[in-house]
Amino acid sequence: MTLKTEPFVVNVGPQHPSTHGVFRLRLTLDGEKIIDADMVMGYLHRSMEKLAEERTYTQNIPFTDRTDYLAAMTGNLAYVIAVENLAGVEPPERAQWLRTIMSELQRFASHSMAIGIFANDCGAWQTPVMHMFRDREKILDLFEMACGARLTTNYMRIGGVSRDIPPEFMPTATKLLKDLPKRLDEYENLLLENEIIVARSRGVGVLTAEQAMAHSVSGPMLRASGVAWDIRKADPYAAYDKLDFDIAVGTHGDVYDRFVVRVAEMRQSLHILEQALEMMPEGPVNAMQPTATVQPAWSAPTGPLAIRPPEGEAYARIESPRGELGFYLISDGGPAPFRFHIRSPSFINLTPLALMTVGSTVADAIVILGSVDIVVGEVDR
Amino acid sequence: MSMAAGRPRSTLNITGLQIAHLIEQRFPGAVLDAAPEAATIDPARLIEVCTHLRDDPELRFEFLSSLTGVDRLDSFEVVYHLESIRLNQMTTIKVTTLDRENPVVPSVVPVWPGAHLQEREAYDLLGIEFDGHPDLRRIFLWEGFAGYPLRKDYLVGPGGRFPGLERFPGEAGDDMKDIRGTQ
Numbered sequence: 283m284t285l286k287t288e289p290f291v292v293n294v295g296p297q298h299p300s301t302h303g304v305f306r307l308r309l310t311l312d313g314e315k316i317i318d319a320d321m322v323m324g325y326l327h328r329s330m331e332k333l334a335e336e337r338t339y340t341q342n343i344p345f346t347d348r349t350d351y352l353a354a355m356t357g358n359l360a361y362v363i364a365v366e367n368l369a370g371v372e373p374p375e376r377a378q379w380l381r382t383i384m385s386e387l388q389r390f391a392s393h394s395m396a397i398g399i400f401a402n403d404c405g406a407w408q409t410p411v412m413h414m415f416r417d418r419e420k421i422l423d424l425f426e427m428a429c430g431a432r433l434t435t436n437y438m439r440i441g442g443v444s445r446d447i448p449p450e451f452m453p454t455a456t457k458l459l460k461d462l463p464k465r466l467d468e469y470e471n472l473l474l475e476n477e478i479i480v481a482r483s484r485g486v487g488v489l490t491a492e493q494a495m496a497h498s499v500s501g502p503m504l505r506a507s508g509v510a511w512d513i514r515k516a517d518p519y520a521a522y523d524k525l526d527f528d529i530a531v532g533t534h535g536d537v538y539d540r541f542v543v544r545v546a547e548m549r550q551s552l553h554i555l556e557q558a559l560e561m562m563p564e565g566p567v568n569a570m571q572p573t574a575t576v577q578p579a580w581s582a583p584t585g586p587l588a589i590r591p592p593e594g595e596a597y598a599r600i601e602s603p604r605g606e607l608g609f610y611l612i613s614d615g616g617p618a619p620f621r622f623h624i625r626s627p628s629f630i631n632l633t634p635l636a637l638m639t640v641g642s643t644v645a646d647a648i649v650i651l652g653s654v655d656i657v658v659g660e661v662d663r
Numbered sequence: 664m665s666m667a668a669g670r671p672r673s674t675l676n677i678t679g680l681q682i683a684h685l686i687e688q689r690f691p692g693a694v695l696d697a698a699p700e701a702a703t704i705d706p707a708r709l710i711e712v713c714t715h716l717r718d719d720p721e722l723r724f725e726f727l728s729s730l731t732g733v734d735r736l737d738s739f740e741v742v743y744h745l746e747s748i749r750l751n752q753m754t755t756i757k758v759t760t761l762d763r764e765n766p767v768v769p770s771v772v773p774v775w776p777g778a779h780l781q782e783r784e785a786y787d788l789l790g791i792e793f794d795g796h797p798d799l800r801r802i803f804l805w806e807g808f809a810g811y812p813l814r815k816d817y818l819v820g821p822g823g824r825f826p827g828l829e830r831f832p833g834e835a836g837d838d839m840k841d842i843r844g845t846q
Contacts, residue, residue, distance in 0.1 A: 324803035498777025510667040517674035528666040625729035
């Protein structure tokens with residue numbers, strides 16, 4: 283006797299712990315095998331690109347916090363570098379170092395969330411992520427000291443940063459840098475060779491180097507596939523050209539390698555921070571003091587203080603915790619960008635999701651999506 | 664896993680004029696316009712040019728960094744930021760379509776699969792159709808959404824005002840009344 287069978291559709295999300303936000307995955311199943319994966323996104327679409335066309339360059343900085351809300355500092359940085367390229371502004375030395383320090387603190391905080399929640403997806407329910415939250419809190423405290431906000435920092439400015447760090451920042455950061463390596467040892471012991479994580483992730487969701495490059499995948503995902511491509515090395519911005527660090531590269535391109543690459547990058551971030559705190563010079567923190575730090579009056583945002591870059595276009599990209607974060611700006615000489623486009627790594631890294639999930643099981647799909655490390659605010663913008 | 668040290672270097676930016684020259688040598692007549700920012704390619708020859716840019720051993724642009732749709736008021740433009748990971752260089756090319764009613768450009772998904780979601784985004788928000796795209800559907804907005812919001816003429820406001828066109832109408836004058844509507 284033959285049984286009549288038909289494909290079965292399962293909706294993962296929009297409200298599901300594994301989607302890390304409001305993101306929906308429609309899986310078509312044949313038994314437990316996935317035969318098709320369709321992404322449904324846009325639940326968090328706020329049309330930032332349209333909003334930005336009606337606001338001045340300085341007013342747009344807070345939007346860049348709210349795309350990738352787990353890495354606001356790098357979002358700010360990519361945008362202000364694009365405006366600086368457009369307007370031809372060179373930030374002072376100390377600002378470059380402050381940008382580097384904040385970016386690396388942010389990378390550590392963002393990666394700790396990535397691996398903590400990834401452990402959640404693997405079945406280590408909540409314990410690792412609570413440990414990660416503990417360390418991330420300390421970093422957010424540092425951000426609060428520097429700019430008054432923990433998540434939506436709005437710290438970078440066109441031509442530098444909004445303000446210098448307060449005197450208590452350095453001792454706190456130095457003390458934190460003494461503690462974090464021990465914590466990281468602990469996590470490596472706990473997670474790297476953990477039987478559950480290894481069994482769930484090794485050989486799952488494999489992406490070869492050629493596939494990863496063809497699908498415009500960037501960041502830890504690309505490096506896990508064996509491509510040593512890091513914009514901090516390939517096209518240094520801020521103060522990265524003066525720092526000594528290594529790029530973590532995986533070999534198999536599977537979920538496990540993505541996880542290991544992130545852990546290794548956290549170690550490198552600490553190494554960078556140690557050097558940067560030592561080497562940071564004194565000096566001014568903003569090249570365009572009046573224009574960039576004094577906000578134009580609310581009643582006249584396009585007044586004499588507004589920045590008006592000359593007609594032209596600029597594309598700037600940096601290495602955000604999730605990958606290559608780019609901003610493409612077109613200026614028509616006015617006080618607001620004519621076109622404001624975000625090349626968001628979370629969004630583009632999802633391109634090969636069907637390629638990675640088709641043929642595997644539902645349980646694997648959850649882990650694969652976790653390894654992409656999306657932030658839905660950045661996917662949908 | 665391994666660690667690669669690597670020396671810091673800068674990405675070489677091949678300007679629009681240089682890339683236009685290189686393309687013109689191989690495909691005479693394929694470049695319609697060249698500016699320092701980008702070379703504008705004839706849409707009919709986009710695929711062969713892009714395939715060449717990807718496969719040429721001197722260029723090797725195997726990584727499509729970003730694809731952007733732009734409303735230029737009289738035309739639509741699609742901007743491709745290309746990167747070569749092996750040779751650490753980047754360049755920018757564009758295609759333009761003058762048809763505002765039914766803008767169509769060829770899809771580059773066969774050359775760079777990484778364009779898949781980005782072309783869907785440009786279609787969703789600007790209404791640019793990509794001929795040859797395997798699965799061209801709206802992505803952020805739902806099927807049936809009226810209009811394309813990133814177009815400059817989207818939603819004509821009260822009094823025939825185009826919010827996307829007349830940015831900062833109070834700029835020359837006094838206040839923000841025009842922007843926020845009459846209150």
